Amino acid sequence: MTAANRFPGKLNLRTGKVDMSHGSGGRASAQLIEQLFVKHLDNPLLAQGNDGTVFPSPGEQLVMSTDSHVISPLFFPGGNIGSLAVHGTVNDLAMSGARPLYLSAGFILEEGFPLADLNTIVASMAQAATAAGVQIITGDTKVVEKGKGDGVFINTAGVGVVDSRRQISGERAQAGDVVIVSGSMGDHGVAIMSSRENLEFETTIESDSAALNGLIADMLATEADIHCLRDPTRGGLATTLNELAQQSGVGIKLKEQAIPIKPAVHAACELLGLDPLYVANEGKLICICPAKQAQQLLAVMRQHPLGSDAAIIGEVIEDPHHFVQMETAFGGNRIVDWLAGEQLPRIC
Amino acid sequence: MTAANRFPGKLNLRTGKVDMSHGSGGRASAQLIEQLFVKHLDNPLLAQGNDGTVFPSPGEQLVMSTDSHVISPLFFPGGNIGSLAVHGTVNDLAMSGARPLYLSAGFILEEGFPLADLNTIVASMAQAATAAGVQIITGDTKVVEKGKGDGVFINTAGVGVVDSRRQISGERAQAGDVVIVSGSMGDHGVAIMSSRENLEFETTIESDSAALNGLIADMLATEADIHCLRDPTRGGLATTLNELAQQSGVGIKLKEQAIPIKPAVHAACELLGLDPLYVANEGKLICICPAKQAQQLLAVMRQHPLGSDAAIIGEVIEDPHHFVQMETAFGGNRIVDWLAGEQLPRIC
Structure with missing residues (x-):
């Protein structure tokens, strides 16, 4: 008996919808797994088809990370929840200096969600995983009743391997260090917000969603002593720098004019009342x-397509208050505080 | 500056509620993490406080698994979504013969969810993790608007280590093997369903939710050549045995009278129109x-509190159709098919 006649019904990937039986663990679940998930993600x-997947340990020191994705809308300029779910966890692993290798994927589907959209999302995950050099090795699917979810939520967890001589951590920033960003700030959030509000600008602002492990591999190859790596996701550059300042017990001084922000993102932020930081x-x-290693790193980053706009934006200073402050374009000075409250919900 | 005066507001764990700012990545997110999650889960x-957590590789061969939990109701006799989320992934890892070690936890919270309930759930996770000998080493929290979720969903992913000489897999069942279950069938689903329908029975039926890695460790210590281990979760015993029969290319023959089912579960199933299998x-x-190794294994299982009702319920036979069949209590024979459609949604 082959899989084909074991589940004689074919999923209707054009007009079919997720129903409760797809989460039952029975025949419909197996059909969804074989005809949609495995079709795209097969490796x-x-x-192995067991509840756990066995793999050889990739090295002596490993890294694990997880991220749930609840973005709204699910599809946006520059990506969708599927590609984002891969990039999110790949990047969280890479920020430890790790080589990301294996991902798990957990789907929470809302009853009535179009199978065609799910198919597109899973195809994007597969594509993003291949591009990033990672494999999705285990997964899970649950279905909730209509009105108890929001289309699809995706959790990814990941495992990577890191050279045990590396010590990249949020607590290693020290006075005299410099702060580099790999490119322009705010693109993802503004793309989501524009898409949510149906705003049209002269040029479409695309999310920057991408896997950064390739760029980081090039940076690690320089043998520079990188103290901290972190991706400024929720809360943006300002909140992430405050986290790092707090964790390392230092202050950070930024130069506003050095922070790369696209003119279209600037304009959209003014319109939406957002601060791109x-x-x-x-x-x-x-x-x-x-x-002393910043120029060398910057040169290597600029050689990579995801680092072409890399820039030095500030320096680490001694500060018992662990403030992030910024010299403004007009020569003034202001404190760049943690994000308080919410600026943009459901952004990742 | 200490954590205490960095986030001067204290979470109100008595009457407070989750709001969108708890998912923003800013100050409120950090407050929730420090005052609720870290309070219970600290290790x-x-x-380390970074996006990824670094740990030494526990061995040469590893196992990874994931499970999202969307159970309704969140609290039920014998546990809650927190303990269940730990047990689910610990068990999925253990079914490969692995020693479960590290978990990630991803929370999707609905706006308005009581912080007191979240506190209870996370405390249960911590307790379940300690009891099972695993550590929750990385996590993520997202918040969705009221009406876009259902209180709380929890994804756990896990990593364990397995002796590379072990070959426990769903494809290893062969004619002549016997099928053992570790105890009574149907307790969890009936507990959830009774609680959902507000059914009262003479004795409360409790979920059997538990971590099975201790029982499995005792079984592995016998050096018996265990071919397959699997936990009959969604879809129950019937569906799980069909999966195994399919994966191994064999048939399975059960004896109905040998399958342990509690009288209260039997009675509740009749009332609810459910088949306990x-x-x-x-x-x-x-x-x-x-x-030839079954009696030895059975004896060891019965020594463990979670295996005291273990029983041999059938045997593996040759069958080109890969059917699961059952000799009924009345001496008849019936096919025990895959679950078709849905019997019990939102059960785990």
């Missing part, structure tokens, strides 16, 4: 390193 | 092993 590890990014990183 | 690995379990396992 020898996933094909607090807007989420999904394909950018912050790197903190000794000043 | 040296989680305390299709009802979910969350603290039971199916073991398939060579007949």
Whole structure:
């Protein structure tokens, strides 16, 4: 008996919808797994078909991370929840200096969600995983009644391997270090917000959603002593720098004019009443390193397509208050505080 | 500056509610993490405080698994979504013969969810993790608007280590093997359903939700050649045995009278119109092993509190159709098919 005649019904990927039986663990669940998930994600590890997937340990020191994705809308300029769910966890792993290798994927589907959209989302996950050099090796699907979810939520967890001599951590920033960003700030959040509000600008603002492990591999290859790497997602550059300042017990001084922000993102932020420093990014990183190695790192980053606009935006200073402050374009000075309250919900 | 005066507001764990700012990545998110999640889950690995958590590889061969939990109601006799989320992934890992070690936890909270309930749930997770000997080493929290979720969904993913000489897999059942279950079938699903329908029975039926890694460790210590281990969760015993028969290319023959089912569960199933063979379990396992090692394994299982009602319920036979069939209490024979459609939604 083959899989084909074991589940004689074919999923209708054009007009079909998710129903409660797809989460039952029975025949309909198996059909959804075989005809949609496995179709896109197939690899020898996933094909083990057990509740847990066995794989050889990739090294002596490993990294694990997880991220749930609840973005609204599910499809946006520059990506969708599927590609975002892969990039999110790949990046969280890479920020430890790890090589991301294996992902799990957990789907929470709302009854009535179009199978055609799910098919597109899973195809994007597969594509993003291949591009990032990771494999989705285990998964889970649940279905909730209509009105108890929001289309689809995706959790990804991941495992990577890191050279045990590396010590990249949020607590390693020290006075005299410089702060580098890999490119323009705010693109992802503004793309989502524009798409949510149906705003049309002269040029479409695309999310920067991307896997940063390739860029980081190039940076690690320089043998520079990178102290911190972190991706400024929810809460944006401002909140992430405050986290790092707090964790390392230092202050950070930024130069407003040095922070790369696209004119279209600036304009959209003014219209939407947002501060681009607090807007989420999904394909950018912050790197903190000794000043004397900054130029070398910057040159390497600019060689990579995801780092072509990399810039030094500030320096780490001693500050018992652990403030992030910024020299404004007009020569003034202001405190750049943590995000308080919410600026943009459901952004990732 | 200490954490205490960095976030001067204290979470109100008596009457407070989740609001959108708890998912923003800013100050309120940090407050929720420090005052609720870290309070219960604290351990040296989680305390690294980076996006990914670094840990030494526990061995040469690893196992990864994931499970999202969307159970309704969130609290039920014998547990809640927090303990269940730990048991679910611990068990999925253990079914490969692995020693579960590290979990990630991803929360999707609905705006307005009581912080007191979240506090209880996270405390249960911490307790379940400690009891099972695993650590929650990384996490993520998202918040969705009221009406876009259902209180709380929890994804856990996990990593364990498995002896590379072990080959426990759903494809290893072979004719002549016997089928053992570790205890009574249907307790979890009936507990959830009774609680959902507000049914009162003479004795409260409790979920069997439990971590099975301790029982499995005792079984592995016998050095018996265990071919398959699987926990009969969604879809129950019937569906799980069909999966195993399919994966191994064999048939399975059960004896109805040998299958342990509590009288109260039987009675509740009759009332609810359910077949206990299709009802979910969350603290039971199916073991398939060579007949000559079954008695030894059974004796060891019965020594463990979670295996005291273990029983041999059938045998593996040759069958080109890969059917699961059952000799009924009256001496008849029936096919025990895959679950078709849905019997019990939102059960785990």
